[in-house]
Amino acid sequence: MDADGAALASKPVSINGLLALAKADMAGVDALIRDRMQSPVSVIPALAEHLIGGSAKRLRPLLTIAAARVAGSVDDACLKLAASVEFIHTATLLHDDVVDSSELRRGKVAAHLIWGAPASVLVGDFLFARSFELMVEAGSLQALEILARASRVIAEGEVLQLTRAHDLNLPTETYLEIIKAKTAELFAAAAEAGAVSAGASPDQCRGLRRYGQNLGLAFQLVDDALDYSGEREVLGKNPGDDFREGKATLPLLMTIAKTASTEKAFWDRTVGRREQTDEDFQRARVLIVETGSDTATLQLAADYAASAKAALTDFPLSNDWRSALEDLADFAVARRM
Secondary structure, three states: OHHHHHHHHOOOOOOHHHHHOOOHHHHHHHHHHHHHHOOOHHHHHHHHOOOOOOOOHHHHHHHHHHHHHHOOOOOHHHHHHHHHHHHHHHHHHHHHHHHHHEEOOHHHHHHHHHHHHHHHHHHHHHHHHHHHHHHHHHHHHHHHHHHHHHHHHHHHHHHHHHHHHHOOOOHHHHHHHHHHHHHHHHHHHHHHHHHHOOOOOOHHHHHHHHOOOHHHHHHEEEEEHHHHOOOHHHHOOOOHHHHHHHHHHHHHEEEEEEEEHHHHHHHHHHHHHHOOOEEEEHHHHHHHHHOOOHHHHHHHHHHHHHHHHHHOOOOOOOHHHHHHHHHHHHHHHHHOO
């Protein structure tokens, strides 16, 4: 662990300051979300509430609000964009869980296991449509372009991941390209759209986009590491889900590369062919820890979090929102503690 990582580990890290600053704004966003997920087709609000109601912090819309406020916004123009971001995120989760046959989401039974895969996919489509209605109402063609592009990039990332599923030789660069599209793009777009809604300068908009992208990469890398070391209560899903689904995440790819000469048959069977026993996940976890692949993944996440904070230099140090965004970058990594 480097000096910054050691310092981070020695102090409590919290985003309570950001949550307090954004409390009134997020109450408005939450009201918008609950209003716009309504439909006379009763299964739509029921299924949407099952997933949306399980989101405690709403990090992506929170990022939109924070980006707008750090850039000087004092009006409510960013609220509809923030709600739109949450609908995009929720829609992608509904689709992901069907594709991955996931059993849990945010600590609850996955929606497709209750209402079925067709209903989950179609409600996801409904939420995408709602998100675009909100973008139009927000009245910013530039923000609409940013979030529309993000929706396309996320879909491309999902398809790329699908085409490289169970690839034991997936290059690190391709893996990072996948998570940059699947996860970091929406973080980046959420921040950039907030900045645009505030009328921020081009440099500030670019800086907040870089902040969001690096923050998203840090979050995903920590999630990937926690799949092998976290607890169900922290993850909101079963530990080992990535392994059982044969997902080629960074800690797994690093471990496979380091143990190729001794464990090839094990990896071919468990990841390549997904022929697994109940004990295989524990063995994989031991190998990941022994090779230091979990630590290396977390260190890369810390590097991205540091890059996120460095992208905020266009905003004064005395700005409370900048300090809160820096805390959020620290929190992204500290979730492992």
